[in-house]
Amino acid sequence: MAQRRRYLFVCVNRRPDGTPKGSCAARGGVELHAELKEMLKARGLAELEVRACTSSCLDTCWAGPTIAVEPDHYFYGRVTRADLPEIVEALAENRRVERLVLTPDDFVEPRELKKRSP
Ligand code: FES
Secondary structure, three states: OOOOOEEEEEOOOOOOOOOOOOOOOOOOOOHHHHHHHHHHHHHHOOOOOOEEEEEEEOOHHHHHOEEEOOOOOEEOOOOOOOHHHHHHHHHHOOOHHHHHHHOHHOOOOOOOOOOHOO
């Protein structure tokens, strides 16, 4: 296997039910990773271009499910299954899906979560 051009780190971290911060697994991260992996393979990108890996918490839980795209160094957030075809197509065309890219503000933990989360 070759070193891929890009690696996608799909957060699949799971916290106990009822945790205020929630988790990407509770928002479908595990299923997103599996589906993304299949779609990259079907699109012919998996061998040389893009590998979808699982990740632990990327510390943007409130904007999850989150996917870090490296080495481009941007994050997709609030990703749903419906977004995956667009994400895969953008990867094939060497571009980003701008509407899903997290902004600097998205990396700031909301104040109401700071006091409540363990
Ligand atoms: S649980 Fe996914 S970013 Fe924290």
